[in-house]
Every structure is written in C-alpha cells, then in structure tokens.
Amino acid sequence: MQEQIQQLLAEATGRDASDFADTTEDLFADGLLDSMATVQLLLALQDEFDIQVPVSEFDRSEWSTIDKIADRVKELENE
Template sequence: MDEITTKIVDILQDVTGLDDAGQDKDQDLFKDGVLDSMATVEVLVNLQDEFDITVPVSEFDRSQWSTVNKIAQQVQELE
C-alpha cells in the first residue's frame, strides 16, 4: 500500500472501529454498511486535516468516494 492508501485505511478503521475496514480496496463502503452519513462526514473531516485538502460538500458525489481506491484518487486530485 502506498502512503495515501495506508492513511485512508487508518482513518476508516479509526472512525468505524472496524479492524478490517478498508482492507479490500474495492469494497463499496456505503453499500456494505461500513460508512453511514455521520461516519462519512467524520472521514471527510479527517481526510481534510490529514491531507490538507478541501472537499466541498456541495460537490460531494458518494459514487466517487465509495471505495478506498476511489478515495485515494480523489485525495490525489485535490492535493
């Protein structure tokens, strides 16, 4: 795992309390119930703090943030 992916997995595990959260980089985190709306906000805040990015809530598209790989892609684009 690269550094960005590792940090994303750490954030997911911290927010959800699940040791296996984010281990499957292509798992749909919303569909599989890993993230709900409250956890999503917490993850976004942590991502913004960790990577010094801004994720405009008005532009947030759940389908673009549904897996670890997609989150990593979004973070790289916003850095």
C-alpha cells in the same frame, strides 16, 4: 495512501482497519460507511492531506471505495 485512508476509516467508524482491507469494496453498499462516519472521514482527510472537500459537491459514487477516495484526494491535492 491507501493504508492512511484505511486507518482514517477505522477511526471514523470505530471498526478495525482490517475491515477495510479490500480497497475496491463499496464502503456504502456494504454498510461500512454511513452518513455520520462519512462526515468524520471527510474532516479527517482534510486534516491529514491538507485538502478541502466541498460537502455540497460530495458525490458518494466518487468516494465509495478506498481506491476512489485515494484518487479524489490526489486530485484535490493538485488543485
């Protein structure tokens, strides 16, 4: 799942997927993810994993690393 998320991040940000190799790196603090790319990523995650991510309930701290994104996706898949 982390590899899929890395690819979606690369597409959302226009960066190389290797920029997201560290799955524990804080994507916001390190400037890899901004607000526009976040929206694009959330839409891509919804399409890729058939989940619903309520934007109104989005908490950046829960989506700040690839590992955390994978955890949230798994949680939403089970809802």
